[in-house]
């Protein structure tokens with residue numbers, strides 16, 4: 001395992017603190033292993049042998065494992081050691097012969113220009129303080145003709161709903177910087193001279209108490225998260241299809257998969 005070239009700053013400490021606590025729970029959260037959602041992401045990248053891929057902010061290695069049978073070699077990189085422990089467990093449990101793991105920061109990837117055919121990132125851009133830098137690094141290490149794949153939940157185009165959603169998410173997981181809008185992401189591709197991405201969408205359903213079991217809110221304020229969600233049900237004030245089903249509260253993370261080929 002390589003060491004990280006850039007792991008300084010308060011935010012990075014928050015990331016490592018949150019994801020060290022979350023690692024095992026996250027690795028076993030069924031919503032994150034949804035086979036159909038993973039297949040959509042992998043197929044959107046159109047992988048083929050003998051191509052190689054890199055998944056940045058790979059967490060417990062779920063996306064790398066999904067790519068591994070479609071490429072020659074699949075690499076995962078993450079800033080949190082505990083997540084890579086989970087990733088290694090997964091790859092040895094599945095006996096994946098063609099994967100490798102790096103500890104590192106997406107803002108300074110330890111790879112030469114044009115190293116990979118596919119560079120992906122799932123459910124992590126909302127944790128990045130410098131999403132432009134992360135995206136630029138993804139594009140840099142992707143070869144010409146290779147594919148960039150970004151998947152994340154997107155915030156509502158209604159600024160009030162987006163703010164309410166982000167306020168709740170920052171309380172639930174203080175390492176969240178911001179869930180961005182779809183327009184933000186498409187603009188990111190444009191800024192870095194990438195063609196307009198193709199996009200597909202799916203919903204990731206969650207039940208509030210199940211989500212809270214895998215969360216480590218600021219000040220352990222679980223009731224604060226419950227209240228923000230409960231108060232936003234009427235009128236779906238966060239734009240996430242909030243609803244009460246019997247005694248439980250449910251909502252859907254609206255996920256987008258964006259893919260573009262590097263010219």
Ligand SMILES: C[S@@+](CC[C@H](N)C(=O)[O-])C[C@H]1O[C@@H](n2cnc3c(N)ncnc32)[C@H](O)[C@@H]1O
Nearest residue numbers: 019057058059078079080083105106122123124
């Ligand atoms: C919500 S998890 C997503 C994990 C995985 N991509 C998935 O979809 O299952 C976010 C991951 O981003 C990682 N992360 C956050 N900021 C990072 C950075 N600047 N560089 C590398 N990894 C980072 C965290 O350590 C964590 O594992």
